Amino acid sequence: MFIEIEPDSAIPIYLQLAQQIMEGIAREELAPETPLPSVRAFAADLSMNMHTVNKAYHYLEEKKMIEIIPKKGVFIHKDAVRSATAEEKIRMEEELRPILAEALCLQISREELAAMIEKMVREIREGSK
Amino acid sequence: MFIEIEPDSAIPIYLQLAQQIMEGIAREELAPETPLPSVRAFAADLSMNMHTVNKAYHYLEEKKMIEIIPKKGVFIHKDAVRSATAEEKIRMEEELRPILAEALCLQISREELAAMIEKMVREIREGSK
DNA sequence: CAGTTGTTATACAAATAATAGAACAGATTT
DNA sequence: AAATCTGTTCTATTATTTGTATAACAACTG
Numbered sequence: 001m002f003i004e005i006e007p008d009s010a011i012p013i014y015l016q017l018a019q020q021i022m023e024g025i026a027r028e029e030l031a032p033e034t035p036l037p038s039v040r041a042f043a044a045d046l047s048m049n050m051h052t053v054n055k056a057y058h059y060l061e062e063k064k065m066i067e068i069i070p071k072k073g074v075f076i077h078k079d080a081v082r083s084a085t086a087e088e089k090i091r092m093e094e095e096l097r098p099i100l101a102e103a104l105c106l107q108i109s110r111e112e113l114a115a116m117i118e119k120m121v122r123e124i125r126e127g128s129k
Numbered sequence: 130m131f132i133e134i135e136p137d138s139a140i141p142i143y144l145q146l147a148q149q150i151m152e153g154i155a156r157e158e159l160a161p162e163t164p165l166p167s168v169r170a171f172a173a174d175l176s177m178n179m180h181t182v183n184k185a186y187h188y189l190e191e192k193k194m195i196e197i198i199p200k201k202g203v204f205i206h207k208d209a210v211r212s213a214t215a216e217e218k219i220r221m222e223e224e225l226r227p228i229l230a231e232a233l234c235l236q237i238s239r240e241e242l243a244a245m246i247e248k249m250v251r252e253i254r255e256g257s258k
Numbered sequence: 259c260a261g262t263t264g265t266t267a268t269a270c271a272a273a274t275a276a277t278a279g280a281a282c283a284g285a286t287t288t
Numbered sequence: 289a290a291a292t293c294t295g296t297t298c299t300a301t302t303a304t305t306t307g308t309a310t311a312a313c314a315a316c317t318g
Contacts, residue, residue, distance in 0.1 A: 259299100259318100260318085261316105261317080262315100262316080262318095263314095263315075263316070263317090264314095264316105265304080265312100265313075265314085265315105266311100266312085266313075266315105267293100267300080267310100267311085267312085267313100267317075268309100268310085268311085269308100269309080270306100270307100270308080270309080271306100271307085271308080271309105272305100272306080272307080273304100273305080273306075273307100274302095274303100274304075274305070274306090275302100275303085275305090275307085276301100276305075277300100277301080277303105278299100278300080278301080278306100279299090279300090280297100280298085280299090280301105281297085281298080281300105282292080282295105282296080282297075282298100282315085283296090284292095284293100284294080284295095284296105284302100285292100285293080285294065285295105286291100286293070286294085286308080287290100287291080287292070287293090288289100288290085288291075288292085
Protein backbone atom coordinates (compact mmCIF):
# COMPACT_ATOMS: atom_id res chain seq x y z
CA MET A 1 0.00 0.00 0.00
CA PHE A 2 1.50 3.25 -1.13
CA ILE A 3 0.86 6.20 1.12
CA GLU A 4 1.84 9.67 0.06
CA ILE A 5 1.68 12.47 2.61
CA GLU A 6 1.86 16.14 1.69
CA PRO A 7 3.26 17.90 4.76
CA ASP A 8 2.29 21.37 3.51
CA SER A 9 -1.31 20.48 2.74
CA ALA A 10 -4.14 22.27 4.49
CA ILE A 11 -5.38 18.80 5.38
CA PRO A 12 -3.81 17.52 8.62
CA ILE A 13 -1.46 14.62 7.97
CA TYR A 14 -3.35 12.27 10.29
CA LEU A 15 -6.43 12.89 8.10
CA GLN A 16 -4.49 12.37 4.88
CA LEU A 17 -3.33 9.03 6.23
CA ALA A 18 -6.83 8.01 7.32
CA GLN A 19 -8.30 9.01 3.96
CA GLN A 20 -5.71 7.06 1.99
CA ILE A 21 -6.32 3.97 4.10
CA MET A 22 -10.04 4.39 3.45
CA GLU A 23 -9.31 4.60 -0.27
CA GLY A 24 -7.38 1.37 0.05
CA ILE A 25 -10.48 -0.22 1.57
CA ALA A 26 -12.70 1.27 -1.10
CA ARG A 27 -10.54 -0.17 -3.87
CA GLU A 28 -10.53 -3.53 -2.05
CA GLU A 29 -6.76 -3.54 -1.86
CA LEU A 30 -7.25 -3.64 1.92
CA ALA A 31 -9.76 -6.42 2.46
CA PRO A 32 -11.60 -6.99 5.74
CA GLU A 33 -9.43 -8.67 8.41
CA THR A 34 -6.24 -7.47 6.72
CA PRO A 35 -3.72 -6.38 9.36
CA LEU A 36 -2.39 -2.82 9.24
CA PRO A 37 1.14 -1.91 10.35
CA SER A 38 1.70 -1.21 14.03
CA VAL A 39 1.58 2.45 15.01
CA ARG A 40 5.34 2.41 15.49
CA ALA A 41 6.21 0.63 12.25
CA PHE A 42 3.83 2.80 10.21
CA ALA A 43 5.14 5.96 11.84
CA ALA A 44 8.72 4.98 11.06
CA ASP A 45 7.78 4.08 7.50
CA LEU A 46 6.01 7.41 6.95
CA SER A 47 8.54 9.45 8.92
CA MET A 48 5.95 10.71 11.32
CA ASN A 49 5.14 10.33 14.99
CA MET A 50 3.57 7.25 16.53
CA HIS A 51 0.80 9.39 18.05
CA THR A 52 -0.12 10.81 14.66
CA VAL A 53 -0.65 7.32 13.24
CA ASN A 54 -2.59 6.46 16.39
CA LYS A 55 -4.87 9.45 15.78
CA ALA A 56 -5.54 8.34 12.22
CA TYR A 57 -6.33 4.83 13.47
CA HIS A 58 -8.81 6.09 16.06
CA TYR A 59 -10.44 8.32 13.47
CA LEU A 60 -11.02 5.24 11.31
CA GLU A 61 -12.11 3.16 14.28
CA GLU A 62 -14.73 5.82 15.06
CA LYS A 63 -16.01 5.32 11.52
CA LYS A 64 -15.96 1.53 12.03
CA MET A 65 -13.54 1.15 9.12
CA ILE A 66 -10.84 -0.58 11.19
CA GLU A 67 -10.78 -2.56 14.39
CA ILE A 68 -8.18 -1.83 17.06
CA ILE A 69 -7.46 -4.80 19.30
CA PRO A 70 -5.23 -3.64 22.17
CA LYS A 71 -1.95 -5.55 22.50
CA LYS A 72 -2.71 -7.44 19.31
CA GLY A 73 -2.86 -5.16 16.36
CA VAL A 74 -5.02 -3.16 13.98
CA PHE A 75 -7.13 -4.75 11.26
CA ILE A 76 -9.48 -3.67 8.54
CA HIS A 77 -12.94 -3.93 10.06
CA LYS A 78 -14.86 -7.11 9.34
CA ASP A 79 -17.71 -4.93 8.06
CA ALA A 80 -15.62 -2.13 6.56
CA VAL A 81 -17.46 -2.70 3.29
CA ARG A 82 -21.13 -2.61 4.25
CA SER A 83 -24.44 -0.89 3.68
CA ALA A 84 -24.56 2.66 5.02
CA THR A 85 -26.82 3.38 7.98
CA ALA A 86 -29.28 6.25 7.87
CA GLU A 87 -26.99 8.23 10.15
CA GLU A 88 -23.99 7.64 7.92
CA LYS A 89 -25.97 8.83 4.92
CA ILE A 90 -26.99 12.01 6.73
CA ARG A 91 -23.39 12.76 7.66
CA MET A 92 -22.37 12.24 4.07
CA GLU A 93 -25.09 14.56 2.84
CA GLU A 94 -23.91 17.26 5.22
CA GLU A 95 -20.38 16.88 3.86
CA LEU A 96 -21.65 17.16 0.31
CA ARG A 97 -23.73 20.26 1.00
CA PRO A 98 -21.04 23.00 0.87
CA ILE A 99 -19.46 21.43 -2.19
CA LEU A 100 -22.80 21.38 -3.97
CA ALA A 101 -23.50 24.99 -3.06
CA GLU A 102 -20.25 25.94 -4.77
CA ALA A 103 -21.07 23.70 -7.71
CA LEU A 104 -24.36 25.55 -8.16
CA CYS A 105 -22.60 28.92 -8.15
CA LEU A 106 -20.09 27.60 -10.67
CA GLN A 107 -22.92 26.31 -12.86
CA ILE A 108 -21.76 22.73 -12.88
CA SER A 109 -24.45 20.77 -14.67
CA ARG A 110 -25.78 17.48 -13.32
CA GLU A 111 -24.08 15.71 -16.20
CA GLU A 112 -20.73 17.36 -15.51
CA LEU A 113 -21.02 16.65 -11.79
CA ALA A 114 -21.76 13.02 -12.58
CA ALA A 115 -18.71 12.96 -14.84
CA MET A 116 -16.50 14.44 -12.09
CA ILE A 117 -17.76 11.80 -9.68
CA GLU A 118 -17.11 9.00 -12.16
CA LYS A 119 -13.62 10.36 -12.70
CA MET A 120 -12.79 10.44 -9.01
CA VAL A 121 -14.30 7.00 -8.39
CA ARG A 122 -12.13 5.68 -11.19
CA GLU A 123 -9.03 7.32 -9.69
CA ILE A 124 -9.82 5.87 -6.26
CA ARG A 125 -10.34 2.43 -7.79
CA GLU A 126 -7.08 2.69 -9.69
CA GLY A 127 -5.22 4.10 -6.73
CA SER A 128 -3.96 6.92 -8.91
CA LYS A 129 -3.41 10.44 -7.80
CA MET B 130 -31.17 36.21 4.75
CA PHE B 131 -31.36 33.85 7.69
CA ILE B 132 -28.05 32.71 9.07
CA GLU B 133 -27.91 30.02 11.67
CA ILE B 134 -24.61 29.32 13.41
CA GLU B 135 -23.94 26.24 15.50
CA PRO B 136 -21.24 27.25 17.99
CA ASP B 137 -20.47 23.65 18.98
CA SER B 138 -20.07 22.38 15.43
CA ALA B 139 -16.75 20.90 14.33
CA ILE B 140 -16.93 23.41 11.47
CA PRO B 141 -15.42 26.79 12.45
CA ILE B 142 -18.08 29.49 12.67
CA TYR B 143 -16.37 31.69 10.08
CA LEU B 144 -16.68 28.77 7.64
CA GLN B 145 -20.30 28.14 8.56
CA LEU B 146 -21.03 31.78 7.81
CA ALA B 147 -19.16 31.70 4.50
CA GLN B 148 -20.91 28.51 3.43
CA GLN B 149 -24.35 29.87 4.23
CA ILE B 150 -23.64 33.03 2.27
CA MET B 151 -22.52 30.86 -0.63
CA GLU B 152 -25.78 28.93 -0.37
CA GLY B 153 -27.62 32.23 -0.54
CA ILE B 154 -25.79 32.97 -3.78
CA ALA B 155 -26.48 29.48 -5.10
CA ARG B 156 -30.21 29.86 -4.45
CA GLU B 157 -30.09 33.31 -6.09
CA GLU B 158 -31.44 34.96 -2.97
CA LEU B 159 -28.19 36.93 -2.98
CA ALA B 160 -27.88 38.21 -6.54
CA PRO B 161 -24.67 39.70 -7.96
CA GLU B 162 -24.03 43.29 -6.81
CA THR B 163 -26.19 42.79 -3.72
CA PRO B 164 -24.56 44.49 -0.72
CA LEU B 165 -23.75 42.41 2.34
CA PRO B 166 -23.85 43.82 5.89
CA SER B 167 -20.76 45.58 7.18
CA VAL B 168 -18.42 43.43 9.23
CA ARG B 169 -19.50 45.27 12.35
CA ALA B 170 -23.24 45.12 11.70
CA PHE B 171 -23.10 41.45 10.71
CA ALA B 172 -20.99 40.58 13.74
CA ALA B 173 -23.45 42.33 16.05
CA ASP B 174 -26.38 40.62 14.34
CA LEU B 175 -24.79 37.17 14.68
CA SER B 176 -23.33 37.85 18.13
CA MET B 177 -19.81 37.21 16.99
CA ASN B 178 -16.62 39.16 16.53
CA MET B 179 -15.99 41.60 13.70
CA HIS B 180 -12.80 39.76 12.75
CA THR B 181 -14.64 36.48 12.42
CA VAL B 182 -17.03 38.00 9.88
CA ASN B 183 -14.03 39.57 8.20
CA LYS B 184 -12.39 36.15 7.92
CA ALA B 185 -15.50 34.69 6.31
CA TYR B 186 -15.58 37.61 3.86
CA HIS B 187 -11.96 37.12 2.83
CA TYR B 188 -12.53 33.41 2.44
CA LEU B 189 -15.33 34.19 -0.01
CA GLU B 190 -13.31 36.90 -1.72
CA GLU B 191 -10.54 34.35 -2.30
CA LYS B 192 -13.14 32.22 -4.03
CA LYS B 193 -14.30 35.25 -6.05
CA MET B 194 -17.79 34.91 -4.63
CA ILE B 195 -17.88 38.40 -3.13
CA GLU B 196 -16.10 41.65 -3.78
CA ILE B 197 -14.63 43.67 -0.94
CA ILE B 198 -14.28 47.35 -1.71
CA PRO B 199 -12.31 49.05 1.09
CA LYS B 200 -14.10 51.96 2.77
CA LYS B 201 -17.20 51.23 0.72
CA GLY B 202 -18.64 47.85 1.50
CA VAL B 203 -18.95 44.23 0.55
CA PHE B 204 -21.00 42.99 -2.39
CA ILE B 205 -21.87 39.73 -4.04
CA HIS B 206 -19.35 39.35 -6.86
CA LYS B 207 -20.48 40.47 -10.29
CA ASP B 208 -19.51 37.02 -11.58
CA ALA B 209 -20.41 35.03 -8.49
CA VAL B 210 -22.60 32.86 -10.71
CA ARG B 211 -20.32 31.82 -13.53
CA SER B 212 -18.76 28.89 -15.36
CA ALA B 213 -16.16 27.03 -13.34
CA THR B 214 -12.53 27.23 -14.41
CA ALA B 215 -10.46 24.08 -14.83
CA GLU B 216 -8.70 24.89 -11.58
CA GLU B 217 -11.96 25.30 -9.73
CA LYS B 218 -13.14 21.95 -11.01
CA ILE B 219 -9.95 20.26 -9.86
CA ARG B 220 -10.31 21.73 -6.39
CA MET B 221 -13.88 20.52 -6.26
CA GLU B 222 -12.84 17.03 -7.35
CA GLU B 223 -10.26 16.91 -4.58
CA GLU B 224 -12.94 17.86 -2.06
CA LEU B 225 -15.23 15.15 -3.38
CA ARG B 226 -12.57 12.46 -3.27
CA PRO B 227 -12.62 11.50 0.46
CA ILE B 228 -16.42 11.58 0.50
CA LEU B 229 -16.56 9.24 -2.48
CA ALA B 230 -14.05 6.88 -0.91
CA GLU B 231 -16.35 6.58 2.08
CA ALA B 232 -19.36 6.20 -0.20
CA LEU B 233 -17.67 3.26 -1.93
CA CYS B 234 -16.98 1.55 1.41
CA LEU B 235 -20.59 2.13 2.43
CA GLN B 236 -21.78 0.67 -0.87
CA ILE B 237 -23.73 3.73 -1.93
CA SER B 238 -24.93 3.02 -5.44
CA ARG B 239 -24.66 5.59 -8.21
CA GLU B 240 -28.44 5.95 -8.12
CA GLU B 241 -28.50 6.54 -4.39
CA LEU B 242 -25.63 9.00 -4.60
CA ALA B 243 -27.48 10.87 -7.33
CA ALA B 244 -30.57 10.90 -5.12
CA MET B 245 -28.59 12.30 -2.18
CA ILE B 246 -27.19 15.03 -4.38
CA GLU B 247 -30.63 15.91 -5.72
CA LYS B 248 -31.92 16.06 -2.16
CA MET B 249 -29.18 18.42 -0.99
CA VAL B 250 -29.49 20.62 -4.08
CA ARG B 251 -33.19 20.88 -3.37
CA GLU B 252 -32.52 21.81 0.26
CA ILE B 253 -29.99 24.45 -0.78
CA ARG B 254 -32.46 25.86 -3.31
CA GLU B 255 -35.21 25.94 -0.70
CA GLY B 256 -32.93 27.35 1.96
CA SER B 257 -34.04 24.61 4.34
CA LYS B 258 -31.91 22.90 6.89
C1' DC C 259 -18.60 67.41 10.42
C1' DA C 260 -20.15 63.02 12.00
C1' DG C 261 -20.79 58.44 11.08
C1' DT C 262 -19.64 54.31 8.59
C1' DT C 263 -16.56 51.57 5.79
C1' DG C 264 -12.84 47.85 5.44
C1' DT C 265 -8.00 47.58 7.14
C1' DT C 266 -4.36 47.01 10.24
C1' DA C 267 -2.03 46.21 14.52
C1' DT C 268 -1.62 44.16 18.89
C1' DA C 269 -3.07 41.14 22.43
C1' DC C 270 -5.05 37.22 24.64
C1' DA C 271 -7.27 32.61 25.48
C1' DA C 272 -8.58 28.22 23.87
C1' DA C 273 -8.30 24.39 20.88
C1' DT C 274 -5.96 21.64 17.47
C1' DA C 275 -1.96 19.47 15.33
C1' DA C 276 2.36 17.28 15.69
C1' DT C 277 6.26 15.74 17.96
C1' DA C 278 8.80 13.49 21.88
C1' DG C 279 9.96 10.22 25.48
C1' DA C 280 8.71 7.12 28.91
C1' DA C 281 6.24 3.52 31.06
C1' DC C 282 2.54 -0.18 31.34
C1' DA C 283 0.45 -4.65 30.49
C1' DG C 284 -0.89 -8.08 27.53
C1' DA C 285 0.21 -10.86 23.38
C1' DT C 286 3.56 -13.17 20.48
C1' DT C 287 7.90 -15.11 19.27
C1' DT C 288 12.14 -17.12 20.03
C1' DA D 289 11.31 -18.06 30.43
C1' DA D 290 13.05 -14.11 28.11
C1' DA D 291 12.79 -10.88 24.57
C1' DT D 292 10.07 -8.51 21.50
C1' DC D 293 6.00 -6.29 19.87
C1' DT D 294 1.35 -4.57 20.61
C1' DG D 295 -1.88 -0.52 21.63
C1' DT D 296 -2.48 2.57 25.68
C1' DT D 297 -1.57 6.16 28.74
C1' DC D 298 0.84 10.05 30.69
C1' DT D 299 3.33 14.25 30.53
C1' DA D 300 5.52 17.81 27.83
C1' DT D 301 6.58 21.06 24.33
C1' DT D 302 5.97 23.74 20.02
C1' DA D 303 3.32 25.77 16.37
C1' DT D 304 -0.92 26.89 14.18
C1' DT D 305 -5.71 27.88 14.09
C1' DT D 306 -9.79 29.89 15.99
C1' DG D 307 -12.20 33.44 18.24
C1' DT D 308 -12.53 37.47 20.89
C1' DA D 309 -11.14 42.20 22.18
C1' DT D 310 -9.53 47.22 21.60
C1' DA D 311 -7.76 50.68 19.20
C1' DA D 312 -6.56 53.43 15.50
C1' DC D 313 -6.33 54.69 10.41
C1' DA D 314 -8.01 56.50 6.04
C1' DA D 315 -11.57 56.98 2.82
C1' DC D 316 -16.27 57.34 1.63
C1' DT D 317 -21.17 59.00 2.73
C1' DG D 318 -24.85 61.51 4.86
